[in-house]
Amino acid sequence: MQSSGEESHSGCAYGRPVHTHDAELTEVGPGKPCGEFLRRYWHPVGLSRLVTTRPQNVRILCEDLILFRDGKGRAGLLTPRCAHRGASLYYGKVDDEGIRCCYHGWRFDVQGRCNDQPCEPDKGAAHRDKVRQPWYPVEERYGLVFAYMGPPARKPVLPRWDVLEELDEGETVLAHLTSYGAGTQDDLSEIAPWNWLQDWENIMDPHHVAVLHTSFSGAQFAPEMGIMPDVHWEYTDLGMRFIAYRNLPDGKVMERYSPCLFPNVRSVPDVYMQTGRTKRMRWCVPVDDTHHRHFNAMRVPADFNGHDGLRGRTVGDRIWADMTEAEHQEFPHDWEAQIGQGPISLHSEEHLASADKGVVMLRRLMRQQIRIVQQGGDPIGVTFDPDKALNRVGAGNYLQGTYQETKR
Ligand code: FES
Numbered sequence: 001m002q003s004s005g006e007e008s009h010s011g012c013a014y015g016r017p018v019h020t021h022d023a024e025l026t027e028v029g030p031g032k033p034c035g036e037f038l039r040r041y042w043h044p045v046g047l048s049r050l051v052t053t054r055p056q057n058v059r060i061l062c063e064d065l066i067l068f069r070d071g072k073g074r075a076g077l078l079t080p081r082c083a084h085r086g087a088s089l090y091y092g093k094v095d096d097e098g099i100r101c102c103y104h105g106w107r108f109d110v111q112g113r114c115n116d117q118p119c120e121p122d123k124g125a126a127h128r129d130k131v132r133q134p135w136y137p138v139e140e141r142y143g144l145v146f147a148y149m150g151p152p153a154r155k156p157v158l159p160r161w162d163v164l165e166e167l168d169e170g171e172t173v174l175a176h177l178t179s180y181g182a183g184t185q186d187d188l189s190e191i192a193p194w195n196w197l198q199d200w201e202n203i204m205d206p207h208h209v210a211v212l213h214t215s216f217s218g219a220q221f222a223p224e225m226g227i228m229p230d231v232h233w234e235y236t237d238l239g240m241r242f243i244a245y246r247n248l249p250d251g252k253v254m255e256r257y258s259p260c261l262f263p264n265v266r267s268v269p270d271v272y273m274q275t276g277r278t279k280r281m282r283w284c285v286p287v288d289d290t291h292h293r294h295f296n297a298m299r300v301p302a303d304f305n306g307h308d309g310l311r312g313r314t315v316g317d318r319i320w321a322d323m324t325e326a327e328h329q330e331f332p333h334d335w336e337a338q339i340g341q342g343p344i345s346l347h348s349e350e351h352l353a354s355a356d357k358g359v360v361m362l363r364r365l366m367r368q369q370i371r372i373v374q375q376g377g378d379p380i381g382v383t384f385d386p387d388k389a390l391n392r393v394g395a396g397n398y399l400q401g402t403y404q405e406t407k408r
């Protein structure tokens with residue numbers, strides 16, 4: 001049958017252009033604009049309690065590394081390929097003085113210094129100090145092991161966060177991995193297979209809560225989260241934030257303060273509308289261009305035993321990983337909404353609207369900061385002064401009139 005005319009074919013999928021992602025904001029490998037920007041900050045690479053004398057593989061920012069703790073308790077992060085002839089240190093054995101390669105027994109300390117070469121005369125004493133296994137500095141805080149993978153001369157102090165330092169009576173800090181709920185709380189394998197920006201910018205998108213998490217999938221959070229908020233976005237000393245205003249049925253107004261703390265840290269107010277400051281920080285860590293993972297640290301009562309409650313998404317009493325395919329379609333959550341955007345979202349085919357203002361502002365600030373790093377400057381939020389390491393997060397749910405500004 002012949003075409004009935006041009007009009008009826010408007011918008012037809014045939015012949016559409018090849019769409020592209022925004023490489024400047026998404027690609028995280030060494031030398032990439034965003035990769036170099038992210039390398040100016042500390043990033044979590046492991047849970048302290050899981051870092052032992054058994055070496056573990058870590059992939060972060062498109063780099064493969066080996067994380068371990070020597071017999072004296074020091075964490076180390078080295079490249080895997082042994083400086084001698086390339087066997088992986090994943091198969092190494094750890095003792096008090098470092099990690100020993102399985103092949104010829106060369107041993108490297110947590111800063112990559114070679115301190116033993118058992119096949120060489122005098123254990124390599126004459127030459128072994130010329131060998132250095134590439135390494136990155138690590139520090140531990142809040143039960144997390146953080147790494148700095150940037151230029152040594154620009155290494156900032158490891159930030160402190162008031163949410164995790166100013167404890168209420170009887171509280172302690174628990175670090176854990178659970179996020180989307182695909183695994184258990186200590187499951188190192190829970191890696192989300194899509195670009196980190198899709199997750200990061202989702203934090204500046206409060207409108208999706210009323211749809212995805214409420215009207216579409218049923219109330220996954222407090223039912224009041226389904227009230228479409230009035231939202232104000234603004235830049236801060238540490239990145240940006242939104243304030244979402246919801247008119248509650250009882251006539252009160254709930255204000256929800258939620259920040260993006262550059263480059264990849266969030267502290268989302270309680271989704272069950274509990275009032276007061278937040279308890280939790282979350283780091284969105286790029287694994288590579290098409291994968292990311294979450295690390296969490298939160299204040300909990302010292303006798304906290306609710307680890308089952310940290311299993312993430314559930315339908316009934318079943319975790320995300322046990323849901324059927326039909327249930328994923330029936331009750332989509334952030335995982336489903338974000339993975340559907342693809343391994344890296346195609347930014348050239350988006351149609352941004354007024355509710356995307358926060359996403360636009362976030363991308364704009366990221367691009368600006370990426371270019372500051374390219375031009376030799378230091379990006380937002382880094383400090384080299386230990387006395388300025390404490391950051392005030394200012395996140396939480398507050399009834400109108402009760403919020404007190406706590407920015408740094
Ligand atoms: S390859 Fe590692 S010691 Fe030889």
Ligand SMILES: [Fe+2]
Pocket residue numbers: 202208209213333334
């Ligand atoms: Fe969400």
